[in-house]
Amino acid sequence: MSDKKYTGAIDQGTTSTRFILFTKNGEPAASHQIEHKQIYPQAGYVEHDALEIWINTQECIKQTLLKSSIKPEEIAAIGITNQRETTVIWDKNTGIPLYNAIVWQDLRTAGICDAFAKNGGQYRFQKTTGLPLATYFSGPKIKWLMDNIPAVAGAVKAGTAVFGTMDTWIIWNLTGVHATDVSNASRTMLMNIETLQWDKSMLYQLGVPESILPKICPSSSAAAYGVTKKDGVFKTSIPVTGCLGDQQAALFGQACYEEGDAKNTYGTGCFLLLNTGNKPIISSNGLITTAGYLIEGEPPVYALEGSVAVAGSLVQWFRDKLGIISSAPEINKLAESVEDNGGVYFVPAFSGLFAPHWRSDARGLIIGLTHFTGRAQIARAVLEAVDFQAREIFEAMEKDSGIDLKSLKVDGGMTASNLLMQFQADILNVNVILPKVAETTALGAAYAAGLAAGFWKDKDEIRKNWAPAKEWKPQMAPEKREKYFSEWKKAVERSKGWV
Ligand SMILES: Nc1ncnc2c1ncn2[C@@H]1O[C@H](COP(=O)(O)OP(=O)(O)OP(=O)(O)O)[C@@H](O)[C@H]1O
Ligand SMILES: [Mg+2]
Structure with a gap:
C-alpha cells in the first residue's frame, strides 16, 4: 500500500x-466545496435537487484532483458522510429522482407524526427505534412521498423505486451498490436500535416495503459498498469503505472512541453526541438514541444525541433575510460591539423545536425588545441562542447518562466565532476544546474508510492524530450564568404552541 498517500472523504x-x-496524519491535503440550492416551496417545506447534488459531488472531486495534481491511483479508499435523514426516492432503471429530496428540516410530515402520536403518544416507537415521533426522521417522509406523489406510488408498485438518504444516493451513483450504514439507518425510524436491522413492525406501521430499502452495512467495511465505477468520475476503481452520518462522523473524527467521550458540532444545526458504549441508552430527557458507528467485526457503538435544528443557519438567515450583515463572520464584530444581550433572547424555532423539547408547534421569536435594542443586541442574541440550546442538551445528557461531563470537544464552522465559544464555556461552566483539524466530519468518514482499507492500522494510530488547537475556559460569575439561562428558558416556553 506504499503508493497510497491519501484517503478521500x-x-x-x-x-x-x-x-x-x-494524509496519514489526518491533515487535509486538498479539497473543493460547492453550495447547492435550498428550495423552499412553501412555509415549512425544505427541498434539495438530488441530481444537482450528484453533479456537484463529481465537480468537487474533479476540481480537487485538478488543483492538487493528486492522482486517483494515490487514493487508498473513499469514505462518505452526509446530512442525515434527508430523503430521496429514485427510479433504479433511469437513475432519476422521482421527486426533490425532502430535507431533514422539512415540517410537512407533522400531520403524519401527530396521527401516530394520538394513539400511544410521541414516544410510542422510542423503545424500538430510539427516536421520538418527529418530522425530522426519514420514515414519515417516505410515507408522505408514497401517499402524495403519484410517480413515487407508481414506481413503488412497479418495483422500480428505491429509497436512500444522501449517503445511499451518492454511493449508488459512485459504485452501483444500494447500501447505507447503521448510523444513517438509525435515523429513518425504520431500524430496530437493538438488532440494527430493518424492523418489520415499523415497516408495517409506516407502510414501507422492504424492497425499496438499502442494505444496512457496517460504517467501516472492506467490501460492503463496492468500488468506484471505472467509467465514473475517478476513472478507476477505488474502494468505498466508509459511510457515516455527518454527526456520527464528527464523533469518529474527534476520536471519541471511549464511553463518556462527547463532542458538539456547530454547523447548520448543532449536534451534541455522547459515546455510550456497546448498549443503547433509552433517553428519559428528550434525547435521541442513535447508532454511533459499527466497525466490521466489532460490536456496535451507540450514542446519545441532542439535535438542535437551527444554529449556523440562524446566522445565514440574519445575513440573507435581514441583510444586516453581508458575511457570516461579520456577525461577531457587531455582537462584540456591545457588552451583553441587553435582555434580548432569540428562540430560533424555525423548524419547531428539536431536542429536548420536540415541539413541531413552536415557531421562532425574538423577545425582550425595548427602545434600547439595536442590531448589535439582536446579533448577540443570535449567537447566544446556539449556546443556550447546547446547554439544554448538555443537561439532558448528564441526566440520562449519569456522567458528569468535564469538558466538551467542539468543531464545525461556527467555532470560528470566539464570542460563541467563550459564551459556550461560560454558560456550560466547562472547558471547550477545539482540535487542530476542524473538518472533523469529513475526517471521520476518511478514518472509517481508511481503517477498513488498512490505510490506518487501528484506532490508536488515529487517536494520535488528534491534538487540541484552542481552549476556552469559563469566566462568568455563577449568578449571571443562571440568570441568563433562566431567562432563556422563559423565552423558549413562549415559543411553544404557536401553530
Ligand atoms: N465566523 C463565523 N461566526 C459565526 N458563524 C459562522 C462563522 N463562520 C461560519 N459560520 C456559520 O457556520 C455555518 C457553517 O458551518 P459548517 O461549514 O460546519 O456547516 P455544515 O453544518 O457543515 O454545513 P452542512 O450542513 O452543509 O454540512 C454556517 O451556517 C455559517 O453561518
Ligand atoms: Mg457538515
Missing part, C-alpha cells in the same frame, strides 16, 4: 458538498 452537507483528501 465526500461530505454531502445540508448547504454544500465537499471532497477532501487526507
